[in-house]
Amino acid sequence: MRIGLLGTGPWARAAYAPALAGHPGLDFAGVWGRRPEAAGALAREYGVRAYDDVDALLAEVDAVAVALPPAVQAALAVRAAQAGRHLLLDKPLAVEAAEARAVAEAAERAGVASVVFFTTRFQKEPDAWIGEQAATAGWFTARAQWLGSVFTSDSPFADSPWRREKGALWDVGPHALSVLLPVLGDVRQVLAAAHGPSDTVHLVLDHATGASSTLTLSLTAPPAAAGADVELRGESGVSLLPRSTEGAVPALTRAADALLTSARTGRPHPCDAAFGVRVTEILETAESHLAGAASVSA
Structure with missing residues (x-):
């Protein structure tokens, strides 16, 4: 599968480019970016072509991997799907549910495969833990804490305009939901949403299985307090999300495996664009709750 990379930022350089270049089932064909000089530099590093025109890249590949801000990603993903290209996308799929649905609908109409890279799921x-817990009945409640220090450390993502604007809800919220939804079921209702320090938010969710979950999300945690934890409690006791022993590149390699399999078989992956839509819808609802809470307190 010939695949092109859209994006040249820190995430494209740290995860996407090495994963695409090192995958035995992919032919890393080229790079397009909003900054031509950055696209040229990244393309030279991997010995591939830099494209000035995104449509020229789309004309010469079978698939695209997108490492761009969500609002930019959504529009380009629709364009790529309409060109018949398979989609390896990043989370969040979009920051508006309508834009996310447009991606999923374009992929469905074109009959192309899609996988959204929720890192933990790959x-x-x-x-393995998520699969085991999803097969276990009787979960009563869950607690998820996804605490990043992007804005309190020397993170390469600290200068990201969309993260500055949308905060933890949209950056790490998708990770938490990607773990909770397959175990506890879809979110029937956002029961509560409240602001914490800086960009920190707290959510209470009601799930289709009858379980409830609480989420604490932040990009402004002190570095010593950063980390991700998920705890489930139910009839079988207590279960904790295990730490991963590997970084983003091996996980993204598995996401590419999933895209290849879905493209070959025609069977959708659990983390396809439709799942990305549902995550976006939940986050959009939570955002509206937070806006309402802010207006009341004002």
Whole structure:
């Protein structure tokens, strides 16, 4: 499968480019970016072509991997799907539900495969744990804490305009939901949403299985307090999300495996664009709750 990379930022350089270049089932064909000089530099590093025109890249590949801000990603993903290209996308799929639905609908109409890279879902130990817990009945409640220090450290993502604007809800919220939804079922209702320090938010969710979950999300945690934890409690006791022993590149390699399999078989992956839509819808609802809470307190 010939695949092109859209994006040249820190995430494209740290995860996407090495994963695409090192995958035995992919032919890493080229790079397009909003900054031509950055696309040229990244393309030279991997010995591939830099494209000035995204449509020229789309004309010469079978699939695209997108490492761009969500609002930019959504529009380009629709364009790529309409060109008949399979989609390896990043989370969140979009920051508006209508834009996310447009991606999923374009992929369905074109009959192309899609996979959204929710990192935890493609790491070995967490993925196995999620499958085991999803097969276990009787979960009563869950607690998820996804605490990043992007804005309190020297993170390469600290200058990201969309993260500055949308905060933890949209950056790490998708990770938490990607773990909770397959275990506890879809979210029937956002019961509560409240602001914490800086960009920190707290959510209470009601799930289709009857379980409830609480989420604490932040990109402004002190570095010493950063980390991700998920705890489930139910009839079988207590279960904790295991730490992963591997980084983003092996996980993204598995996401590419999933895209290849879905493209070959025609069977959708659990983390396809439709799942990305549902995550976006839940986050959009939570955002509206937070806006309402802010207006009341004002």
